[in-house]
Amino acid sequence: MPDLLCGHAATDVDLVQEYIKGAERGLAALAAAESLTDYVAQRLLRVSDMEDPENFLQVIHGCNFVVHRNREWRLSTSVRDYLLDRLANYGDMEKTVHRELLNLAFDASEGRERLENLPLYLAEGPGKAYHLSVLDSNSGLDEYSQIALAGTLRAGWLSSILATEQQERGVIPKSAIEVSFLRGIVAYNEGRRAESIKFLGEVSKSSEESIQVGIATHLVGRFLSQKTRGKDKGKGASHKEAIQMLRRSLDIGLKLGNQRHVAQVQHTLALSLLIHDPNRRGKEAFDLLRQSAHTLESISDDDGVAQVLHTWAQALYRRRQAGDLEIAESKLRQSLSIGEALRNRQHQVRVLITLSKVVGTRNPEEGRHLKEKARQLSDVEKIY
Template sequence: MQDVARSFIDRMLPPAGRLVNLLAIPESLTDEVALRLYALAPLENISGTQFIEAFKQTSFVQPRNSEWSLNIRVRDAFLSLNAAPLELVQRAHTIMLDYVETAEPEQAGSIIPNYIYTLAGKAYHQAGSGKTEEALGNYGAAATLPHSGQQWLATRLGREQQRLGIFPPDQIEILFLQAITLYREGHRSQAKPFLEQIVAQGQSSLAMAMALNMLGNMVAAENPKRAETLLQQGIEMSAEVGNNQGVAIGQHNLGVLIGKDFKRLGEAEALLYSSIAAGEESGNIHHASMVRHSLAHLLNKPNLPERREEVETLLRTAIADLKDVKDEGGAGQATHTLAIAVSRDTQRKKEAELLFRQSIAISEKENDSRSMQMRLFSLARFLIRAADSLTEGLEALERAKAIAKSFGLVNEVKKMNDFERTIR
C-alpha cells in the first residue's frame, strides 16, 4: 500500500503533492475539515468538494463511522513527502488547533473529528503549529490520565512527530508515554528500556519522578538496593516538581520494600503512615485505604502480638473505605488479611472463618478465580489446623487445587499437595 501511495504521488503535479501532504496531517478527517485544508493548497479547475469526493473513493481512504481517515501506511507516506512548505503545514495544524479551542462538543464525530477533543489531539496540533512547549505539557498530562486509548493515541502521534523531526528521539515526555502505555498493558519488560532511558537523562520533571517510581518497583525483586535508591529519588523529585500524589505513592512503595527487613520496621512504618496522611490530605481515600492494608500486612506478624489491635483497626477502616469507593476487589483483599489476623486468636475461630468465607464470596462476585484459589487455600489451612474441621478443610483444598490446575499453576498445586501430605 505504501508503494502504491508513492507511485500515486510521483504521478501527481507538485500542487497535488502539497495537498495530500496537508490532508495527511489530521489523524482523522471529516468533509468539513478536509475542505478547510483543501483551501490551503487548491488545485486549478477542481473544486474542493469534487476533489474530496473523488479522493474518498480511492483505496487510500477508510471510513470511520461519520469520519474518515487515510490508511496508516498511506498517511505515513504522504506525511514523509515534505511537499508542503513549513508555513503551510503550520497553518494546517493551526486550523486543527482552532477546532480544539472553539468547536462545540456536539460537533464531535460529525463536523469535527473526535480525536480533536483529547489531550493527545491537542498536543499533536500544538507541536505541529510550533507550540512545542505547550505540546509537551499536554503529552505529559495524557500520560498521567487513567489508562485509556488516549495514551495509545498520544504515543503514536508523539512518535510520528519524532520521526518528522519535531521532537528529538530522546524526548522524555514521548519516551514516558511509550513506557506507561506498555506498563499498563502488562508489557513491563518492554516498558523497562524506555524507563531506563528516561532515568539516565536525569532531568527534573514529572515524567522523571514517575519513571523513577515505576522502575524502582520493577527492579525490587532482582536488585532491592537499586530499587530503594530509585524510589527515594522518585520521592524527592516528586516533591521538587510539586507532585504530592507521587510523593505518597513513592512512600508507599518504599515502605513496603524496606519493611521486608524486620530491622527497619520502624522506618517502613513511618513512611507508610506518612503516605496515609498524604492520601487523606489530598482526598484520595482509595490510596489511603490501600496503604493501610499494606501497613497492616507488615504489622500482622506472630512475633508482634502487641500490634494486633492496631492491625485490626487499620484493616477495618480500609475495608469500610474501599467499599465506599466501590473497590470490592480491594475490600476482599483486606478482608482476607483481616481473617488471617483474627485467626491468630484461638478464641475467635468462628469470626475468623466468617471473614475467610466473606473474602471468598467477594472473589466469586468479582469473578476473580486467582484470588479465590489463594483464599480457599487459606481457609483450608485454617479449618484443618485451627478449627479442626478436616472434612470441610479438605473440600476447600480440593476446590483450590482444581482452580490452580485450570490456570496451570504448577507451583501452587505442589504447595497444596505438600500441605496435604502433612495432614494425611
C-alpha cells in the same frame, strides 16, 4: 509520483494530479491530518487555496488511496508518507495547515466545535499534541506528557503512535524523555510491564526533577523491589537500586510539593523496606506508613488510605510486638469499612483474608468465618 507508491494507488494519484489543477498541493495539505472528516478536509483545502474543494473531495473519495473507516477517512500510509515529505516543500503552507488543525483541536476541547465534525484524534487530545509539536516541539512534548498523566487509555495509545512517528520524521528529538514516558505509561496501563519498564528506565536516567521522572523512578523502583521479593533478603543489587530509586522519587515529589506522589512513594518505600530489611529498617517503614496515611487522608484519597492501612496492619501482624495485633485489627476494620464504602470488592477480599489471620490468633472460629466471607465475596467478584 515516484515508484515508492506501487500498484493502483500510484495510478490513482497520478490521474488526480494530471487532471486537477493544484492536486498535489491539496493532497499534501490533507496529509497533515492523521485522519479526516469531510468538514476538516474542506477547511484544509480552503487554507491551501485549493479551487473547488467540494468537487476535489468527491473525486478523491472514489480513489483507492483513500481509506474509509466509519465516518472518518485517511490517506493510505504510503501515499501519506510521500505527501508529508512534499508538504515541507510548500513553504508556509505546512505551518498553516497544522495551525488550522491545532485550532480545531483547541476549539473542540473548549466546546466551540461540534465533536461529530472532527476525527477522534482531534477531538480527544492526541491531535493537539501532534500538531502543536510541528509548530513548537517543546510545547508539543509537554502536551504529550499531559496525555500520559491524565489522558484516557485510547488517547494515550494513539498519542504514543503519533509521537513515535514524529520522532522518526525528525519533528521531535529521538532522545525526548516525554515520548519514552508516554510509551512507558501506555504499556504499563495495558499490562505490558516489561516493555513499560524499558521505556520508564530511560526516563529514570534523566537528571531532571520533573513529575515525569518522579513517576518513572517510582514505578521502576517498585518493579525492581517486587522482582527481588523473597530473594537476597535485602542484599541484592536490584533491591539496593530499587531503594535508591524510590528515595530519589520521594525527593522529587517533596521538591515539587506533590503530596499525592509523595504519599504513594512513601507507601511503596515502606513496603520495600518491610519486605527486604524489616529488622534494620522497621522503624523507618512504620514512620513512612504513618506519614503516607496522614497525607492521603488530608487530600481525601480514601482508596489510598485503605491500601496503606492494609499494608500497615500486615506489617504489625508479622512483627507481633505487644499490642500489635490489636492495632492491626483496628486498622484492618477501618480499611475494610473504606473498601465497602467505595464498593471495592477486590480490596475487601484482600483485607478480609488478612483480618481472618489476625482475628484467628485469638478466636479461630471467627477467623474461619471471615475467611469464608472473603471466599464468598471473591466468588461474587468473579461473576461480575
